[in-house]
Amino acid sequence: MTPKAVVTALAAPVLLAAALVLSAGPALAESTSSSATxxxxxxxxxxxxxxxxxxxxxxxxxxSGQVCATVTSDMKGAAAMHVHQGAAxxxxxxxxxxxxxxxxxxxxxxxxxxxxxxxxxxxxxFYFNIHTxxxxxxxxxxxxAAAAPTGVAAGSGGQAATGSGNEIALILIVxxxxxxxxxxxxxxxxx
Numbered sequence: 001m002t003p004k005a006v007v008t009a010l011a012a013p014v015l016l017a018a019a020l021v022l023s024a025g026p027a028l029a030e031s032t033s034s035s036a037t038x039x040x041x042x043x044x045x046x047x048x049x050x051x052x053x054x055x056x057x058x059x060x061x062x063x064s065g066q067v068c069a070t071v072t073s074d075m076k077g078a079a080a081m082h083v084h085q086g087a088a089x090x091x092x093x094x095x096x097x098x099x100x101x102x103x104x105x106x107x108x109x110x111x112x113x114x115x116x117x118x119x120x121x122x123x124x125x126f127y128f129n130i131h132t133x134x135x136x137x138x139x140x141x142x143x144x145a146a147a148a149p150t151g152v153a154a155g156s157g158g159q160a161a162t163g164s165g166n167e168i169a170l171i172l173i174v175x176x177x178x179x180x181x182x183x184x185x186x187x188x189x190x191x
Contacts, residue, residue, distance in 0.1 A: 030062035034123035036142025038073060038130065044091050046137035049075075054103075056128045058083060058144055060120040065113030067096040071103045073130065075139060078103055080131040083115065087125060088143045095119075100130070119144070 035057045040048030054073025060066075067083060078100040086092025095115035102108040119126050129141040 030117075030120055031059065032120040032123060033057060033059045033147040034119070034126075034144040035147055036128050036144050038071075038128065038140040038142040040135075040140050042127075042141040042143070043129070043135075043138045044089060044141070046135070048141060049132070049135050049139040052076075052140050054130075054140060056142060057147075058119065058123070058126075058128060060116045060123070062117040062120040065111050065116045066109050067112045067116050067119060068107050068109040069096075069098050069102075069128065070107045071098075071128075071130070073103050073140065075103060075130055075132070077132045077134070078130050078139075079133055079136075081108075082129060082131075083119065083144075084127050084129065085115070085118070085125060086127055088127070092127075095126070103130070 035055065038052075038054040038056060040050040040052055042048065052073065052075045054071060054075060056072075057070045059068045069081065069083070071081060081098040081100050081103070082094045083096040083098075084092045085095050095118070096110050096112040098108045098110060123144040123146050127141055127143045129138040131137070132139045
């Protein structure tokens, strides 16, 4: 086998591994966090409770199919809480149902595989609302908005990192491996 063939045979797997690691970046960023301010005036089609309000943080993980909601509200007598698919100003179907007893009591998670992927991809296409007996069409509502990335100043032109430490370690291993293959190839070609 010629030295050039040895270098090619060694470099091909390293380059393939590098391509796989680098292309996996977006797939690893499958979890999103979004939030909304809840108000009665945001309800569509039926009047909401203008004396109540609150906020919600929704986390959707496309890989696990989990949708989680953390709700704070001064709402009394909540009967149901949902994430609905629908643009601002429009009503839509329920895609995830949460325990109304979880208001001001931690995070509630449900499995909703297709909804989790859709919410993760486009949180602004969904809204959260709370229903009561007095407001069966919805007492308060808020359109989800993707949470701002942390660690990047607004207007800096930078991009927030979405990778984990494991991705960075894999990239370093691939780069080091490519360097070793290159050095070995150079040494073989010098013989």
